[in-house]
Amino acid sequence: xIFKPGKVTGYVIDKKSELLWNGLxxxxxxxxxxxxxxxxxxxxxxELDFSTFGIGFDTTLTLLIGATLVIVPxxxxxxxxxxxxxxxxxxxxxxxxxxxxxxxxGELNHxxxxxxxxxxxPLLDFAxxxxxxxxxxxxxxxPWAQLAYSNFASLFTIxxxx
Amino acid sequence: MTHQLLINLSYPALLMLYFSYxxxxxxxxLIPTDDFYDYIFGFQNExxxxxxxxxxxxxxNLIRNMxxxxxxxxLTPLFLLVG
Numbered sequence: 001x002i003f004k005p006g007k008v009t010g011y012v013i014d015k016k017s018e019l020l021w022n023g024l025x026x027x028x029x030x031x032x033x034x035x036x037x038x039x040x041x042x043x044x045x046x047e048l049d050f051s052t053f054g055i056g057f058d059t060t061l062t063l064l065i066g067a068t069l070v071i072v073p074x075x076x077x078x079x080x081x082x083x084x085x086x087x088x089x090x091x092x093x094x095x096x097x098x099x100x101x102x103x104x105x106g107e108l109n110h111x112x113x114x115x116x117x118x119x120x121x122p123l124l125d126f127a128x129x130x131x132x133x134x135x136x137x138x139x140x141x142x143p144w145a146q147l148a149y150s151n152f153a154s155l156f157t158i159x160x161x162x
Numbered sequence: 163m164t165h166q167l168l169i170n171l172s173y174p175a176l177l178m179l180y181f182s183y184x185x186x187x188x189x190x191x192l193i194p195t196d197d198f199y200d201y202i203f204g205f206q207n208e209x210x211x212x213x214x215x216x217x218x219x220x221x222x223n224l225i226r227n228m229x230x231x232x233x234x235x236x237l238t239p240l241f242l243l244v245g
Binding site: 024027030031033034035037038039041042044045052054055057058059061062065132133136137140141142143146147150 | 166171190210211214225226228238
């Protein structure tokens, strides 16, 4: 058997390209709720603390990542929309689109081919987690409100996934 | 699912223990970094609530609560640059 480095290199480059986009988006998506809760716990203190270098760095990072958590989901949706083909037949067969942003619609029921639903589902998923984290932290004294939001958000999501 | 336990209700101790282990995987916190962060950044840790403490949010500080995820975020750009 003859070793062909070209094939291996091509495979690795393909995988690297896929990981670069889907890997980064997946890391961000999976850690979004953890980051939201951690940031909101930090912000739940009465005032921002910059007393020492370490705590000041932590507070600055909180503000930066907090801004990222608000900005990135709409930005991802816009990028996704920009790369979105208009015809329904090609939408789920567009390999370039799936390579870059496929992880965003991986769990979506593919019977729902409406452009708006496909584009808005990841955005709503981010919003659901963001507000869930806010409910967990800022409504800590109102467990009935936390439960109500949790049930509502679950039912709302099920509508698009089942 | 694991974050549902942050809802301010009473839970059986075994359930909390089980999900505290699950949470380490969910939050990508596989490297024990707590003592390291406390030493480097000088955090004084005060948990947000007893449920949060059980799950792994043992402090009000972001870096401490992120655990290994903070290292991952630091190293990702490095990997991208090297790659």
